[in-house]
Amino acid sequence: MSECLLKAEHIQISFGNVHALKDVSLEIVPGEIHCLAGENGCGKSTLIKIISGVHQRNGGTIEFDRKKLEKITPIDAINMGIQVIYQDFSLFPNLTVAENLALNSELASGKKTISWKNVRKIAEEAIKKINMDIDLDEKVSRLSVAQKQMVAISRALMFNAKLIIMDEPTTALTKKEVDALFKIILKLKEQGIAILFISHKLNEVFEISDRFTIFRNGEMVATGSTGELDDKKFTYYMTGREFADKTFIPEKVTDTPIFELRNLSLEGSFENISLSLRGGEILGITGLLDSGRTELALSMFGLKPATSGEIIRNGKPVKITNPREAIASKIGYVPEDRLSEGLFLQRSIGDNIIISEIDSLKKKNGQFDLKKRDEEVDRWVKEFEIKTKNPENPATTLSGGNQQRIVLAKWLACNPDVLILNGPTVGVDIGSKHDIHAILQRLAQKGLGVIIISDDLPEVIQNCSRLLVIKEGSIVAEYDTQQVKEQMIIDAMM
């Protein structure tokens, strides 16, 4: 193996009594694409922060570009050629593309004033490096996620970066955009720039990276070339557990559909969607990010009322124009973004669980039945094994998996007949992901009708009995998951 660009060895760091990183090492050679994977809280972001100078390590050595590094600040790291692109891109939405690109170097120059000519020159050079075609005078807030990412990448390249660290860069991108991003990454690789790619999506790791390193609980558990890795090993390294994946086969299915859509349309998003769901069944809906799948979910739950078509429950048409009507029709919805749509992060676990069923927790005189509330909270905490000492603690104190269980509990507390889940395991670690799948399968066996909307193909294939593919606002294919191959679905989606 050639000379290392980055050689971090025996890195340790602790916060208070918590050893966030116990003894981890990471080696990156110039021009390689290295994938760093691990579950939430495994320490991968902490390591990035150490490398980029945000945190100071307690022990271990770091060598970058053959120089030993002692204490470094973020500015030092940037000057040496280390650039981090965070998930939020750290851009200024209210400033123009040009200014976002040039602000760093204008600041670094130490001048007190700004020359707009200079800003433009810097920005033009920056976008030339990745051949990006973009209006420099556009405000960043008006760009798409992919465009913002490109701006962040071109900004990173302006500092003669030798190592670019990308923190889960594909999260909010469409397939097309991911392909475009990968092309750029490969181009950077040709120029000799090393990329540290952080991801927990297996297929991406295989597709793009040369080598991988996996962390678990602050320790390095595996490193090697991607060729040696397979599905099973990857999961095992990530979680330390082996999972016997149970494919879902519905047992008791109701004779008649409990939930149907007839020619449901939402202007500009989807058209003439018809589907039917029986109790005890898990129906999957998959499609690309902009296929209309999220809008369909929102329409079924009344958050974006459909402009035409019918929603039918147990054979009778129902009117669903807001979430309350959906709840009244015994439909529950686990939203796409747990943090901004599913949970009141600052509020207690208990309040989060009972909020949607709150109107049924009243005494006869209309008073809030506090005893019943506490009973409900205890019941769901127990039922879903939510790991907390006190359900009155805020939801932020929980891990992603436990938080998702709260959201599930919230809806199940309303006794729904139909549960719609949009990306139920996004950002949930693999262990909890399997647990959540098990819960969903168990619920379906008890007779609940479940709809899972997800672009995680293994997830839908494993957990759903039937699968619909939505493309550009229409359903283009329907499969029996027992017989479908992943590639067939991808072909239908694209």
Place this chain on the structure above:
Amino acid sequence: MNKKLKSTFKSNEIYIFLIIIALGILVQIRSGQFFTGNNMVDLLSAMIVPGMFAVAEFLAIIAGGIDVSFPALASLSAYASTRILLDQNYDGNVILAFVIAMAIGALLGAVNGFLIGYLNLNAMIVTLGTSSVFQGFMQGALRAKQLSVIPSGMKEFGTNSFITATNKTNNLTSILPYTFIILLIVCAVMFFILRYTIFGRGIYAIGGNPVSAHTVGFNVKRTKFFMYIIIGMIAAAGGICRVCMMQQMHPTNMLGMEMNIIAGVVLGGVALTGGAGTLIGCILGTFLIILVQNSMILLGVPTTWSNVFVGIVIVVGVALSAYQSIRTEKTKKKLVKEAA
């Protein structure tokens, strides 16, 4: 060029400008007195102090904060400096009054800046508190009463005419005092700072994304601190201008102006969430409110209705811009869809 024209028509400023013109034409039709020299001069003169306050408030809002303490701050600085000059029997140039007031204003602004910038406390609550403190200090510790005599230098500065306009039909003469130049200077200096200095871009950057502003290398705390000092200085200068123009110092009659100023700034398209808005919009929004307040008589509406109309302008104005932002959000989504 076409693109530029398009983006101009998308901006909030052009709408405010058109509304101002429309209102002007309406008043002109009703009274024939709108586009007369003396009315123009009257309007500009009414704009001087609110204009300066608006620029100060604009800074605070752009950085994602808010300032409700500036009327108290301006009153205290203007009162203290006028008193100092009176006690010294000073009869020289007005510049000293500005220097003293702005120094006091800077000091008081630094209190805000320290609490908001360095301790990272909520700007609304802090300025609410300091507003109380400033007012209490002025009336309690300084025992502020109305000063009906002000130093001669200030008096001259407030009465000497920069532009005089006489209306030929009714022989009314209006003068635009030199304080107007102070407003122009404040606007010009702030325009330069906001547009061409790292400090000014820092204010926008902090309003847009405070966390990134820090990681990019702005000293967020220090920027906020100095910004509130500047706000204090502008407000104090506004206070002195007001004293000069009124020919007396009344300690409490500036209090309560903050809400209309905030409304004017927001009408001009400055987002309360920070980061978005232009100095021109801020001035236009404030001017719209001044225009409504001052055109009542010309429209033949009794002055008692003035508050009602200002209220309507605020309610309708903010409702329209709120509605517009909901709509652009929708069309934006559609556009993205079509592009994909």
Place this chain on the structure above:
Amino acid sequence: MDRVKSFYSKNREVSRLIIIMIAWLVFMLLTQAGKFFTGANFLTMAGQFPEYGLMALGGMLCMMTGGIDLSVVGTANMTTIISVYVMNWIFGVDGTMPAGFSVVIFLIAVLTGCVVGAFNGFLISELKVPPILATLGVNQLITGLCIVITGGSAVSSFPKQFCDIFSSNLFGVIPVRVIVFILVAVIIWFMLERSTYGTKLRLYGSSAHVAEFSGINTKKLVFKTYMTSSVCASIGGLMMLSTYASARADYGSNYTMQSILLIVLGGVSPNGGKGRLSGVVAAIILLKFIESGINRFRSVSTYYVTLIWGAVLILALVIDYFSARPKKVKVK
């Protein structure tokens, strides 16, 4: 001792205010015991705080949603003016009003509050106008209407029997105003702690978006909140009417800031989601003690009250900053 500690950690805002209050009372005991600790003084204080205290109670709910109500004073004055005109219309300027008619006046006040509050609620929930601007504009508008109705001057001739009710004492010792204040406070306590509204309100305040996704009827919630606030303000207005024995468009103009100060001092976060009735009530009482105490000192200008109010607010913030901060920094 442990009990005291756990009370403190659970009720930081209230405890802090109680500590300041005790310190102040001790100070008054040492310096002005004879003048401050008299029945008459407590009675006076009790008669004064409900006016703006009521505005603070209602405004608290708005702030718990992350909003603010700047229209309280306008609403109060609107109520007084409408009430006075109704009384004069029915009984004549110099007429006498039967005490029973007060109930009608009270209903008129509630109705006025509902209308103003509904308008605020409409602007905020339907048109998505930021609350600070919506209520500011509405305040301007209704104050303007008051000026138009009254021509800007005070209306002081009307059947004064009405004033007597709010200035009288029940059993000769308990001011009627305090009883009204306590009643309203109990109703609001019930809404917050014993009905589902309180939970919904706090959750909505911490994230309106998630509340929408959870099926809370957010529009209804906002309407209800702003209507409650305006009704509280209206009742406060009736008390102002009996204090001043006249109605005017711009009475009590400093009550807006005063009530917000009280709410914030009581531990309600302007970002929403957090706050308790006990904190705000403690703040209301504390500030009355301070104000009244200062007034006992002949040599001290009453204007110092404003200064001390502001100083107490900033002090509370700074104490919070230094007592809460160190822990957080380490975790990071």
